Amino acid sequence: MSHDLLQILDAKGRKVGRAPRVKKDLLLRMFRAMVETRAFDERCMNLQRTGKIGFSVPNRGVEATSVGAAAALDPASDWIAPHYRDFGMLFFHGMSLERMFDNMFGNRDDVAKGRQMPVHFSFREPIPYLSISSPLGTQIPHAVGIAMAMKKRGEKGIALTSFGDGSTSTPGFHSGMNFAGVFGAPVVFLCQNNQWAISCPVEKQTASEDFAVKGEAYGVPGVRVDGNDVLAVYRAVSQAVKRARAGEGPTLVEAVTFRMGGHSTSDDPSRYVPPELFAEWEERDPIQRFEAWLCSEGLLEEGEAERIREEAERKMMEVSKVSEAKPRPPLATIFTDVYAEMPRHLERQMEECIHHHATRGEGVDEKGEFPL
Amino acid sequence: MSHDLLQILDAKGRKVGRAPRVKKDLLLRMFRAMVETRAFDERCMNLQRTGKIGFSVPNRGVEATSVGAAAALDPASDWIAPHYRDFGMLFFHGMSLERMFDNMFGNRDDVAKGRQMPVHFSFREPIPYLSISSPLGTQIPHAVGIAMAMKKRGEKGIALTSFGDGSTSTPGFHSGMNFAGVFGAPVVFLCQNNQWAISCPVEKQTASEDFAVKGEAYGVPGVRVDGNDVLAVYRAVSQAVKRARAGEGPTLVEAVTFRMGGHSTSDDPSRYVPPELFAEWEERDPIQRFEAWLCSEGLLEEGEAERIREEAERKMMEVSKVSEAKPRPPLATIFTDVYAEMPRHLERQMEECIHHHATRGEGVDEKGEFPL
Amino acid sequence: MSTTTAKRAGAKARELTLVQAVNDALRTIMREDPSVLVMGEDVGPKGGVFLATEGLTEEFGEERCFDTPLSEDGIVGCGVGLALNGMKPVCEIQFQDFIFPAFDQIVSEAAKMRYRSGGQYTVPMVIRTPYGGGIRGGLYHSQSGEAYFCHTPGLKVVVPSTPRDAKGLLIASILDPDPVIFLEPKALYRSFREEVPEGLYTEPLSTTREVRPGDAAVVFCYGAMVPVCKQAADRVSEARGVEVRVVDLRTLLPLDEDAVLDAARDSGRVVVVHEAPRFCGFGGEISALIAEHAVERMEAPVVRVTGFDTPFPNTLEHYYLPDARRVVDAIEKVLDF
């Protein structure tokens, strides 16, 4: 039982489905977020190539999925339990760019105090954007618990959790979907099907007809949407959000997209992705498509897109330099935040560590490259 | 998308579907196994009530599911990765009754040397019946691996794994089903839906329409069968076995039945099972139904069923007494079989232990009741 | 060291078993704090397989004490989510042996959330679970996994051994801002009764409890080994006319290292006892700590009395579990060194 693919704009930006009634402001906000996402992505790729940061995760190609989904949320009430390939959500909701770069550099001002790898963001404001961990699928039951809490308190908020096609094979997907179904939790499951889990193509990931159908196993309705069509994603997720808010329970949204690059800066996709696939999906670029439609509707003026792009690139350059210039976090941050209150044994270890490096500082050699 | 329920004999033993063409011998063998299963079950309940064994797991009501499924297997090539509530499989394949009771008493002749709790059987002969562990769902991926091995070697064998409705929520179900789908493993998944996971009813276990539908999430076809109808179970599992042997991949068979008793000897189902359900399902008893049909078909003569029953009960009494009389395993069995070869530290611990109990034997007080 | 705040020892007290004290703790804090939830397999109408949650669904409704599907990963994973968003879940894992499907959520998520988010997100939750031998439960209803959790920074690990402590420490754990693994010695669930203060009574985490005073040697223990060690210490003390101290560690992580080291220094003779296998077990940590910080005061090497380095057997479980005689031997060994 495969699902139809919801599409509103075709690959050329022509309207093929009923466009949602959305204010111009919101449309432009989505467009700007997509452009900023790409600019940030490119800036990070560059910083990695020039050895200034250790790692990044290409977001090229998946901007519409992240941004379209994020746009369906209300920051005053909702939560995001994100995938790492979700820069677009950050830009749509206007998370602090400086804090994002602070994370990429792991510097003193990083909210996670340089403890996390790049792209493992964590924000409370303006919308709770749950701290990303590397183990896959673990955020899915978190979102369900977050949503259950809101339901128990009678709040109107919902939780959206995003994850990749590969992540559907994890225990977290299974338990999260099942609990959400049983408890009728107000949660939206966004499966970002970008066709690959590192080098594993979807047909080696699952024998199911698609990802939306997996909802059947949990009594959770599934829908499939063109993940490169920001309007379609926005509509599908908005409907799922509406269901959740109305107390009608969870929805699984499969956004079909493509990872236009390696898994990460450490990955060489030419080892396993047929090159023609990149060419094919380049034609379906989510930003070009949306831009074409916005222009054709007169919502973007001549040259406006270019200005937005330049502005975004300039901002990335500027802010990344600010973050780059900051010192690393103090040694004590190795020991804080393990517990609310520092236990005696950590106090002792902290003193030893600080004393050791203060008295015996030779400088350490920092080698080692991240392979993926 | 719910599935039809395959039924051949109705609750009264009247034929309502096409009966499989099965030799009389096999039919009687199934009947005998079901009767023996019940007799064993009752004997064990009795032994537990009189304090001679610590624990058992009622099999009343699910005899047709276990026996019908087991009858579809070829002991020369196939493997079973069983659920603990599968006494019927042991009886159908003629596992050593004495060894079964040896397990219940955890005595010197127990193949597992008294290490396992009662009902955690383990047999190599006459069909590989994989060692049962308490953690639920873990046997499911084992069956898939076992089946993959046979496929890789081009053998004709298949693996059947059995598990409860509750076990579908475990990570093992998710990964096992998914891997089987992707690798086209020759495996049959038998979900013994007896409506309860201890006190948790199916509707709190999953929001899916039924258990068979869960196959969709993995590209594994699902069928539903009346689990109290041994002929229907036999047909459904035989078809699944045939598919697997033919290289057509895995099948999920949901057998709908009912646990006619507590979860275990430590459980009081009156705390949570509505009593009318027991009455309702008593009417659908799998043995009575099969017996009625066998009689109506002239396959069982007047009084033959009674003789089979008495014979079974006598055997249970006799053999259990033999096992009961055996001493416990020697102390050294605490230390053997941890590794193929005993490492030095275990040798030392074994010597200490034996020395300690030889020189300081005061006898230990063995208290403590198993709660579930 | 303790992060608990509330400590209103009720004037009144009742005689309770350890499992009743757990129930009382849950009921008391649930009455006090509507954000406290109880969840797990069979914790609802059935009241838990050991009846630790009996009557809670009845009193607080299905929204506050509820059965979950059969998934430890889901129980802890959703529990983490609930904790992230203002609730205080108390998750029951039916037997500690079944906690391993949740190991990733515990070790990777609950334990590391505060650290990795720079304190932006926290997980104030309790995972309670019966552990240890004594009920003829074989390999999978008898294990003692405290060392796995103790090796995981970010977790707290608490093990009561009396009804009074079960209540006081459980309430303190629920009030604690960090995730707590609360290991309940099932062998002691109904083995004796004790006066347990009514009301919102807490015992501070990361403190030890003196079970028996003494200056000739000290036995460190926790959980179901406490009465075993007490019995052994009584016997040796009587036989030799000395006094052997017994200390219940109660919180294994963060351990009250100063209390342990002080007690070790007092007599310079230490025995440490647990049910779990020896190799890389908790006892090794005690031995190493003493070597590092108190060696100059030691009169004898630390002796461990533990389960063997094998899976947990069934028929022979009472030969596997440390008994008073093994502890007596160990005490005599450190006394005679």
Next chain:
Amino acid sequence: MSTTTAKRAGAKARELTLVQAVNDALRTIMREDPSVLVMGEDVGPKGGVFLATEGLTEEFGEERCFDTPLSEDGIVGCGVGLALNGMKPVCEIQFQDFIFPAFDQIVSEAAKMRYRSGGQYTVPMVIRTPYGGGIRGGLYHSQSGEAYFCHTPGLKVVVPSTPRDAKGLLIASILDPDPVIFLEPKALYRSFREEVPEGLYTEPLSTTREVRPGDAAVVFCYGAMVPVCKQAADRVSEARGVEVRVVDLRTLLPLDEDAVLDAARDSGRVVVVHEAPRFCGFGGEISALIAEHAVERMEAPVVRVTGFDTPFPNTLEHYYLPDARRVVDAIEKVLDF
């Protein structure tokens, strides 16, 4: 003690890195034994994220080296099934940090199958996984979980530190009849080359390797800490005109306790070093063993140099990881005691 049988050290040898030696071991044994399979995430066409399995699918086909869905539980669970039925699976877990979803299959199933079936069913499998710091991988690409596995009877735990050992121990692990957790120090994957014998070359499990002789003190270590400890021992030896011994433990479980105790007795001065957090870590076991069996020969208490009891940081990882200077301090401490 060793259960390996085949040891045909090839006459010829090649200079390989550690990760190349892993690849060579897999290729060699796969040529020899058709029942050996390699499975895991991205081990096929991509050749593994560290290229440890490069070229294996090409040479042996998809039936023998194959990508799996993204489920560690499935990888190990199906691996157990394959092992039960005559195959010898070598499962790759992409990073040791991601092994926890498979923890139940490892601890409850692989480790206990032989015991609980009375030897009727066995699980001859290897789980290889890169562990430890050194690549700026933060909390989840840097962990050292050996203590979790070492506290689990029924498992073997092997950690090579040189290309030669990586090959010899990996082949021995694959030939072993019991489940082996094979932890590869990713920091050493490409840090140096060494002559590695060609062919079906094995090193016996449960034996230690002397990295550096000496009689003034001994440093026990394994994995990526071996070169760090060697450097530290060199420095102290040179500075003080003494010789500090360094012993690579190589197999942590079953540990060659006699070798460890003998080495400890030789000098009576012991340092033990690992990256993992200290509390309930492997170092505690060494300290406790020595207290129990060799205390009368000790001149100084055992000193542990370890990672801190915190999650693994990112920017500051080189302040978290033990470095030669911390080891030097520890050696000096035991020498000067």
